[in-house]
Amino acid sequence: MHIAIMITVVLLPILGGILIPMLPFHNRKQMLIYIEALVLVNSALIIAMLLDEPEEAFVLFRFTGDLRVSFHLDGLGRIFAAMAAVLWPLAVLYSFEYMKHEGHEATFFMFYVITYGITLGVAMADNILTMYFFFEMMSLVTLPLIMHTQTREAVLASRSYLYYMIGGAAFAFIGMIFILAYGTTSTFVPGGVLDPAKIGDKTNMMLFVYVLCFLGFSVKTAVWPFSSWLPRAGVAPTPVTALLHAVAVVNTGAFAAMRVTYYSFGTELLRGTWAQNVVMVLVIFTIVYGCSRALKETHLKRRLAWSTVSNLSYILFGVVLMTPLGLAGALCHMLFHSFMKICSFFCAGAVMYKTGRSYVHELDGLGRRMPKVFVIFTISGMALMGVPGLAGFVSKWQLAQAAVASENPLAWVGVGALLISALLTAIYMLTISVRAFFPGKDFDYSKVADAEDPNWLMLLPLTVFVLVIVLFGLHPQPFIRALQEVASVMTVS
């Protein structure tokens, strides 16, 4: 197959998305069929591309010399692309039902689909310039989605989102300039591209720039002290919070952090330095901080958002271990967490959609009226807290093993943080399930008489996710092997 397929999967959703408000659909159904078809075709193309494994890079255009916008599919990108290809069609299906009560569907789906293309752009970016370009695009395109409801709260949330993103990008930009100046090439190369001859005695400066750059990209993964935008962005419609703020956008940040750490700066330069310690301390702190905030939060979606903050830092923790095992663990948690968190968010969305309740204390007794949703929610909660046999246990095992093997005492502290966070996760997830299923003996069930399970458009994605969570939990070996293969490239260089 021709390598042009790489640009196709990026451009098809972008162009197809822009067309959504313009095409003369006769009714809502036609539009929905068009959208689902568009997304499915794109996913099929991605899968074809993944099977085809194109080796060369596709250069879209050159600015000057080495600066170019080009795509190349390597192991890391392949995982991210595959994840997007599976999640998008299901999330779109769910949105069809959910967005009924939000309105402005054409605009919503336009941006929702465009983001698909941009995510792939990030996944397949061949060099730091391309990645930076799509990274910025991502911030801009998702902005209208946060503003969707047009309430004052939503406008404020999107404004803070924008400030955080622009600030982060500025830091990341500094990093990019230094990589261009001190590297041999701007392309991503496993093991890093910095030229020791050029750096000379400026190692400390490079480390400082790394910290800036890492934090800049990690603003998207909501690392402390840049985490407050994520829960505030929870005002967006649930499909946005679920797919973008738990998976696509935030994983872009983690993905970019992986790229700069392992493919641009290189772990040789960073491992064992103060720079590694600084970022690791921040990440470990965020793991516990996110969970503690989740525990305090009574708004269901914001609670899940804080949980995302903490879980994203699990991924970053794997990244900053700066070992191949750490990268494998990070990838593993990126993949598994996406399914677990999108699953819990969709459950929360289903509850909000069917009952209009969004606070934890309003969920009493709903388990009996919405059994399917709450059983799935409980399973996803147990997966998040790391019950063996479900996905979370496996990815935490990988991360903890990498941390133990790294022989870094700070990483051992990190293992402790993972487990503290697991306990807090159990508390903030299971209290919801207990409320829903065991409201107490005097509970008046007529209060929840209006609630019922949603229709198949919502239940199908949920069922698929929960099956995937169980599959990951019981038979993770093929996935882990693939991830470790990707990460083992690091040791060669």
Added chain:
Amino acid sequence: MSDLWILSPVLLTLGVGIFLLVWSFAEHILAAKAFRPAEPAAGSKPEKEAGLKTVHGLAVGTLLAAAVLTLGAAWSGDRSVTLFYLMKDIPIYFHIDDISRWFVTVVTVIWVLVGIYSTVYMQHEGEEKRFFGFYLLVYGVLVCLDFSGNLVTMYLFYELMTLASFPLVLHNGSREAIMAALKYLFYSLCGAYMGLFGIYFLYRYCSSLTFMPGGTLSPEAVSGQAGILPVAVLLMLIGFGAKAGMFPLHAWLPTAHPVAPSPASAALSGIIVKSGVLAIIRVVYYIVGPDFLRGTWVQYTWMALTLVTVFMGSLLAYREPVLKKRLAYSTVSQVSYILFGLAVLSPAGFTGALLHVAFHAVVKCGLFLTAGIFLFCCGKTRVDQLAGIGRRMPAVLWCYTLFALALIGIPPTSGFVSKWYLAQGALHADIGVWSYVGPAVLLVSALLTAGYLLPITMKGFFPGQEESSGSAEDTEQKQRVQADTAGAAKRQEPKAAMLVPLLILAALALGMGLLPGVFTDFAGGIAALVI
């Protein structure tokens, strides 16, 4: 793979358990749809009774069948099954060895007896389908836990046990019960995660996570890791000790055990706490190895914690006026006897610990069932309400007295045998001053045990004269009341389904003390193997 049948009891109980849960749940959903509370929806009264008979028959039948299969599997040789590989070198692996046999037999005996008792008792608690559903689930999980052949398999079922058993605690649905259940859940999970922290490290420093008598720690990997590994092991001990009610993570136990329905408290206090003991045995004697710990600060810290728990538990029990809560504190103290026996790392201590696992399970289960009968038949929860109870139900109080003697450790009851071995183990172990301090603490605690258990017997049989003191007419009235109760007493023994399990337990508590040889030989055999 031909040994796959050893998991058949698990499949059976899990299947029937889930069926009962779905049945109960479906009933509630239908009731909720009809905008009616759950109770009337179950139909007219005779119909409901018939439904309950089915539930009881199903639950007890399943339990008996599963018990036969389990014991058959356990006592037919060292069998092992690898179910599948969770990760590259981590299989879900079951292996039956002597420890499995010992624990699973105790679990099975207690579970069946308590199951029969519950068929009557649970009638006044309601929601029986849900209760028996979770009750069967926990049994299946416990069998898996006892059969586990490596650390990760054990951890899997350890967590599942917590999740399956906490609905038993919140059964009555009061706010107090729900809060207690959550406390139980979070303490247990906290402990489990501390255990998991250790597992992460052991995975790196052990040649395998499969249980081997004497441990699998690989010496070359350990060298240079003197700092972190003992810390990890101590965290595991404290973590798994949470389930066994060991200080400092003991606080859930006196909260959670009393609020559960009495059969559930009996099962929790008799059996579930022993899973913590099992986990600690597996970690210390089958993974880390006693030689690694002997003489280290970890051993001394652990021993100090167990002794603190023994003393503190007894003291709190002594001061506690509510019977079930008093028994829960007593569990805190008694299970740490077992842990102390394990902590001295000597063969006699280990033997004593294993014996006490079985004896304490029988005795504590019996005590909770007695407390349940007092609650069920007379609605009495506090110790001071129990004066004169011996006239109403003498058989029950005689059983109680026997259990009390066994728990104190008076010969010829079973408790004496295990405590003898525990003291022997401590005296002969090379642990310096602790070999005297330990038995001394055990002795003081035994005195306290007598102090908190025996007054009930005395008051029960001899309510004394205080009641008749006071003004004349008051005395007359009291005497009339007393005569009433005394007259009714002869016919107020509980139903056979409640009494028979109690009598069997009492016979066991006495019998195991009269004929201890077979048990001490078996436990001693295991001890010789691992140390």
